[in-house]
Amino acid sequence: MMIDLLALAVAFPLLGAVVVTATPSHARGLGLASAVLTTLTSLVLSLGVWRDGSVRSDFGGWGAPLGIGLQADGLSVAMLVMSNLVALAVSVYAGSYFSATARRHFWPLWLLLWSALNGLFLATDLFNLYVTLELLGLSAAALGALSGTRAAVAANLRYLLVGLLGSMTYLMGVALLYSRYGMLDIGLLAEVIEPGLVAWTAMALMFSGLFLKAALFPMHFWLPPAHANAPAPVSAALSALVVKAAFYLVLRLWLDLFDPVLNASVANVLGLLGAGAVIWGSWRALRAERLKLLAAYSTVAQMGYLFIAFPLLVATPPGLARDNLLAAVVLLAMTHGFAKAGFFLAAGLVQKTAGHDRINELGGAAQALPAATFAIGLAGVALIGLPPSGTFLAKWIMIEQAMIQGLWWWVVVIMLGTLLAAAYIFRVLGHAFNREPTPYRFVNDARTEIPALLLAFISAFVLGLIAQPLWTLLDQGVLG
C-alpha cells in the first residue's frame, strides 16, 4: 500500500467531479465530501513538506525528461494551503447558496476547477502547466456564467476568449523552449537555460500570456465585469484563487527558470504595470457603484502590489533581506486570497438579502446582516493593510526594503494605494452603518455567514500574527 499525496491532491477532486456528474441528485453531499477529502489531502501533504522538506513524485516511473511528475515545495504548498482552505469555505457557502438546478451544474465544474488549481500549484512541467491552465480557464468561465444573466454570460465569454489568447501565447513560448533545449521539465531546463534571444523571447511570450490571465494592468479589462457578475461563491474563487494562480506561475517561472535571464529593466516594467494597477484599480474601486464591482476592481489593485515586488526582488541582493521580501510577497498573496474570498462571500449575502448590491442604497445592512457586515469590515482591514493583518506585515517589509534600496517611488505607490483602499472600504462601511441600530441576531444563516467570517478573520488576524511558519515553509525549496 502506497499513498501518493501529490497525485491524490489532483485525483480526489477529479474523481469527485466524475461522481457528482454521474449522480447529479446527490451533488451537494458528494461534492462537499470530495471538498473535505481534497482539503485534508492538501493539508497533510503541506504538513509533510513543512516538516520534512519538498517532495516529488514521478508518474509512470519514467523520470524527468521523458515523464511528468508533481512536486511540492514551500512556495507551492503555501499557495496550496491557502487555496484549499478558501475553496473549502467556498464549498460550504455554495452548499446553501445555489438553487437545486444550479447546484447540479456548479459542483462538477467547481471540482474540476479545484483539481486544475491543485495541479497547477504542484506542476513541474511546462506543457502540463498549459493543460492545467486550460482546465482552469474553461471551468472558471463556465462557473462565472452560472448566474445566467446576459451580462455574466457576455463577460465570461470575453474572459474565456482572452484566456485562450493567453494560453496560446504561453504555448508558443513553450514550443520555443522545447525547440532549443528539447525538454519541458522546469528543473532540468533551469540547469541548461542560458541568457540570450531564445530564452528572452520565450520568457516574453510565456509571461505576456500569463499577464493576460493574471489581469495585470492594462490587461485587466476583462476582470471586473466577469468577477462582478458571477455568482458570489464563484466570484470569491475567481478573484481569490484563479488570478492568483497565474501570478503564482509568473513567480514560479521567474524564480526557478528565468532567474539567469532576467534583468532590472524587465522587473521595472512589471513594477510599473503593477503601480498602474494599484492606482487605477483602487480609483475605479472607489468610484464603483456596486459592491461586487468594487471588490473586483480591488482585485485588480491588489494584484498590482504583487507585481511591484518584482523590481524590489531584483534590486535586493540574495540573502536574508531577499528571503524576507519573498515571504512578504507570498504572505500578501495569501492574505488577499482569504480577504477577497471573505469579502465576496459576504457581499453575496448582502446582495441576496437586499436584492441588489448598490453601495449607496446599502443603508441598514449592518443591522440586518451584522455578521456579513463584520466580515466585510474584517476583510477590509486586510485589504487596506491595517495591523495586525498579513497585508500590514507584507507591505511593511516591502516598504522597508524599498527604502533601503533607495527606490522611494514604490513606497509612494504603496502608500497611495493604501489610502485609496481605506477610502473605498470606509465608503462601504459608512453606507452599511447609517441607520439606527435595531436588535437582530448576529448570525442569521450560519452556513453562509460563518465561512465568510472565518475567511475574513484569518486574513485580518491569523495570518499576520502567526506568519512565522510561512518563513519556515518557504525555507523548503524556494529560499534554501
Add this chain to the structure above:
Amino acid sequence: MSELLLLFDLLLTVTLLVLATAAIMSREPRRAVILYIAFGLLLALVWARLRAPDLALAEAAIGAGLSGALMLAAARRATAAKRQHASQPGTKGETS
C-alpha cells in the same frame, strides 16, 4: 528529386497561408467557416507530409471536421437570425 519536393513544400505553404488569410478576412460567417475547414484539411495534408500521420488524422477529424461542424452550425444560426432580423422593419442588420 529534392528540388521537386521543395517546390511541393512551397506550393503547400503558399496555399495554406492563402487559405488562412481568406478564412480570416471573410466577413460572411458561413464562407469563413468553410474556408477554415479547407484550411484545416490542407493542414492535415501538410502534417502527413511532415511524417505526422496521427496528427493528420486528428486534425482532419477534430480540428477541421468537428470544430468546422460546430462553427458551421453556429454560422447557419447567425445567418438565419440575420435574415430574420433584416426582414423585420425598424431593426438594423449589423454592419461591422
Add this chain to the structure above:
Amino acid sequence: MITQFLYGGSGILLFLLGTWSFIVHPPLIRKLIAINVMGAGVFHTLVALAYRGLTAPADPVPHALVLTGIVVAVSATALALAFGQRLDRDHGSSADDD
C-alpha cells in the same frame, strides 16, 4: 533543415495572422476562427520542429503535445460557441457581441 524553416516560418506567420484577426475582428465566430488559426500556427511550428527528415522518424513528443492541443482547442471552441448561442437566445440577434 530548409523544410523545417519553411514550415516553421509559416507556423509563426499563421500565429501572427490569428493574433491580428483576434484583436481587430469583433464577431464571435471570427474570433474563434482567429484563435483556431493561431493555435494551428503553434501546432504547425511544433510539427515542423519535430520533423527530422524523410528517413528518420519524427520526434513523438511534440506530436503528442499537438494532439493534446487540438483536443483542448475543440473543447474551447465548443464551449465558446455555446456561450454565443446563449447570448443569441437571450437577445434574438446574432452573436456579434464585443
Add this chain to the structure above:
Amino acid sequence: MTPAWAKVLIPIVLIAIGAVLVWAFSLAALEGGDRLALIALERVPESGVSNPITSVLLNFRAYDTLLEVAVLLTALLGIWSLGPAAPAFQPASPILGGMIAWVVPLLILSTGYMLWAGGHAPGGAFQAGALLGAAGVTLALGGDASAGLPGETRLRFLSVLGVLVFTAVGVILMALGYGFLTYPEGYAKWLIIFIETAATLSIGVTLAAAYLGGEPRDERTSRSAT
C-alpha cells in the same frame, strides 16, 4: 471599434514580434538538439505499444492526457450549464436518410478499427473518439434530435467514463504500490487499451453531445421545441 491609429500600429507591432520570433526559432532550431526525441524513441518498446505517439500520450505523459480528457468533460459540463439547445435540424430527406443509414455504421466500424490500430499504427483514442462523435453529428444532421445519444443517466455516465477509468487506474496502481499511472511490467498494453477504450467512448459521446448542445433531459425533444 478599432481606432485608426491602432489599425496601423497593431500590424507594425505584430510584424516586429514576428521578426523576433522567426529569428529566435531559427536560432533555437540551429542550436537545439533532439535529446528527448531520441530518449522517447528508444524507450517506446518498454511502453507496451509500438506507436510512439500512443506511448507518449498514454504512458510517458499519461497524466497530461488525463487532464486533457478532463478539459473535454469541462467543456461539455459548461455547455450543459448554459441551458437548452438550439432548435434541432429538420428531418432529412429520404435520400440523405439512406446515406446516413450507410455512413453511421461505417463510422462506428472505423472507430473500432482506429482504436485497435492506435497501438501500432497511426490512430488512437482521440481519432477514434472523433469518428464516434462524427457518427453522432451525422445523425443529428439527419434530424435525430438526440444524435443517437442515450438518456440522461447513461449519457452522464458515458461522458465521465474516460476520466473515471483513467483516474481510477492511476489511483489503484498507486495503492498497489506501483505509483500513480505507473503500469506494472507486462500489463502496460492491456491497461492502455482499457483506458483508451473508455476514453474513446467518452470522447465520442462528449463531442456528439457538445454538438447537440443543451442540458441532457429525457424530455429533451419537448423542451427544444418551445
